[in-house]
Amino acid sequence: MTAPHPTPVLSVTNATKHYGELRALDGLSLTVEPGEIHALIGLNGAGKTTGMKAIVGHTALDDGEVTLFGAPAATAGAERYARLGFVIDQPFGYPELTVADNIAFAVRLHGAMAERARAAASAWIERLELTRWQDRKARGLSLGNRQRLGLACVAAHEPDLLILDEPTNALDPAGVLLLRDVIVDAAERGAGVLVSSHHLDEVSRMAHRITVIHAGRVIGTLEPGQVDLERHFFDLVRAWDASHPVGVSA
Amino acid sequence: MNTALALAATTFSRSLTARVTTALLLVLPALMSVGLVGLARSASMAGPSAAKLAPYREGTFAQASASLAGQVVSALTLIAVGFAIAWLMGREWADRTFGSLFSLPVTRTQIARAKLAVVATWAAASVTVSMILVTVGIAIFGDGSLNTTTATSLVKVWIAGLATAALALTFAWVAVASRGYLGAVGAIVGVTALSQVLASVGFGSWIPFVVPALWAGAGGPDAAAAIGVTSLAIVVGFVALGLWASVRAFGAARLD
Numbered sequence: 001m002t003a004p005h006p007t008p009v010l011s012v013t014n015a016t017k018h019y020g021e022l023r024a025l026d027g028l029s030l031t032v033e034p035g036e037i038h039a040l041i042g043l044n045g046a047g048k049t050t051g052m053k054a055i056v057g058h059t060a061l062d063d064g065e066v067t068l069f070g071a072p073a074a075t076a077g078a079e080r081y082a083r084l085g086f087v088i089d090q091p092f093g094y095p096e097l098t099v100a101d102n103i104a105f106a107v108r109l110h111g112a113m114a115e116r117a118r119a120a121a122s123a124w125i126e127r128l129e130l131t132r133w134q135d136r137k138a139r140g141l142s143l144g145n146r147q148r149l150g151l152a153c154v155a156a157h158e159p160d161l162l163i164l165d166e167p168t169n170a171l172d173p174a175g176v177l178l179l180r181d182v183i184v185d186a187a188e189r190g191a192g193v194l195v196s197s198h199h200l201d202e203v204s205r206m207a208h209r210i211t212v213i214h215a216g217r218v219i220g221t222l223e224p225g226q227v228d229l230e231r232h233f234f235d236l237v238r239a240w241d242a243s244h245p246v247g248v249s250a
Numbered sequence: 251m252n253t254a255l256a257l258a259a260t261t262f263s264r265s266l267t268a269r270v271t272t273a274l275l276l277v278l279p280a281l282m283s284v285g286l287v288g289l290a291r292s293a294s295m296a297g298p299s300a301a302k303l304a305p306y307r308e309g310t311f312a313q314a315s316a317s318l319a320g321q322v323v324s325a326l327t328l329i330a331v332g333f334a335i336a337w338l339m340g341r342e343w344a345d346r347t348f349g350s351l352f353s354l355p356v357t358r359t360q361i362a363r364a365k366l367a368v369v370a371t372w373a374a375a376s377v378t379v380s381m382i383l384v385t386v387g388i389a390i391f392g393d394g395s396l397n398t399t400t401a402t403s404l405v406k407v408w409i410a411g412l413a414t415a416a417l418a419l420t421f422a423w424v425a426v427a428s429r430g431y432l433g434a435v436g437a438i439v440g441v442t443a444l445s446q447v448l449a450s451v452g453f454g455s456w457i458p459f460v461v462p463a464l465w466a467g468a469g470g471p472d473a474a475a476a477i478g479v480t481s482l483a484i485v486v487g488f489v490a491l492g493l494w495a496s497v498r499a500f501g502a503a504r505l506d
Binding site for chain 1: 253256257260264265345346347349351352353354355356504505506
């Protein structure tokens with residue numbers, strides 16, 4: 001007798017999206033299981049960010065389906081949305097609010113009461129080493145610290161699904177280590193993590209599954225931890241391009 | 251306080267926009283309506299300036315100030331409240347914070363309603379305090395000319411100010427439709443100019459942004475008499491439609 005499969009925390013099925021003539025998503029399908037770190041890698045314009053934007057509702061799909069915790073994403077409701085945290089494009093942070101206030105409001109927006117939100121803000125300020133800047137307004141932070149703030153804002157309510165679009169972009173090495181700890185800890189407590197990155201070595205180190213996105217669709221997977229990940233990645237991309245000479249691009 | 255209201259109130263109260271528009275709304279009406287009438291009646295006034303201020307020497311000090319307040323309060327309220335709501339709505343795009351408001355237990359519709367409620371409350375309080383300052387100014391500098399008739403005029407100016415504030419909230423829709431506050435700022439300038447032109451050629455009773463000021467007497471007794479139930483219905487309908495459309499547009503907006 002086999003154990004029943006757990007419901008994926010996220011499922012994207014045959015997602016299609018056009019911007020005029022441009023086909024940004026072309027039948028993208030993927031899942032994220034509880035406790036899994038699922039990394040998306042691809043060239044610029046491959047469809048990673050568009051796919052993530054479709055998941056959270058930034059953009060409406062032309063076709064296909066997104067489910068969060070087993071329910072259609074568009075109508076998932078407050079209870080499921082409270083279990084989601086994401087950073088796509090721009091991290092959360094109102095420039096005129098302090099670091100502490102921004103985190104507390106982000107936690108409250110995910111359904112927590114004010115007192116719990118303040119406690120979570122204090123804990124995450126310490127965890128992400130933002131104590132020096134906790135009373136500083138977000139507009140006065142460096143790009144890297146803004147990114148740390150954004151991470152705290154989406155992780156402090158301990159979501160069951162964390163979606164991070166290129167989270168290491170502006171982080172220094174210390175920030176990258178903190179981010180990795182946050183992602184690994186989230187997965188260890190059972191949360192699913194969907195993360196996109198251009199830093200293949202970082203992805204290789206922590207992901208349980210690596211999916212290659214190209215031309216708006218999944219074109220293959222890579223084994224985490226293998227050497228020469230970049231070469232395997234480009235082999236996949238070139239092979240797909242060679243077999244689709246008039247192929248669409250995202 | 252619920253989360254959407256707390257967030258809107260906190261971000262607005264800590265903004266430069268709130269500080270500047272509050273100062274405009276509180277200080278300028280009293281300064282202009284009492285100050286200009288006082289200046290017009292001072293013995294030192296002479297030359298072209300005296301001629302321009304001549305209308306403010308007619309009637310009692312209180313009557314002249316109340317009449318001037320009717321013009322100043324409506325125009326300033328439209329601009330200040332319009333700027334405030336345009337910023338609070340449009341900043342979500344200008345500061346690129348809108349994307350973080352998706353897929354939350356607190357919906358974008360609730361957030362839009364909270365923003366409108368916060369600015370409406372601030373505007374009502376500011377207009378009220380402003381009219382108290384105008385009244386106190388007249389009481390102090392008006393040589394005892396503040397009487398029941400003038401007090402009634404001031405109450406009408408206050409109500410007109412509140413109505414204009416409600417009308418100004420509809421610029422929220424322009425901010426959402428134009429994905430930022432600059433479009434709404436342009437619309438405020440355009441509406442203010444166009445309303446003056448249309449009012450001057452006799453269409454004021456059909457223009458919602460002009461109706462409150464005309465009703466309060468800013469256009470004279472004949473223009474005030476022309477404001478009836480139809481004009482009132484236009485104002486109420488415009489505000490209701492504008493608020494509904496603003497909330498709906500904010501809730502439905504995407505980041506395509």
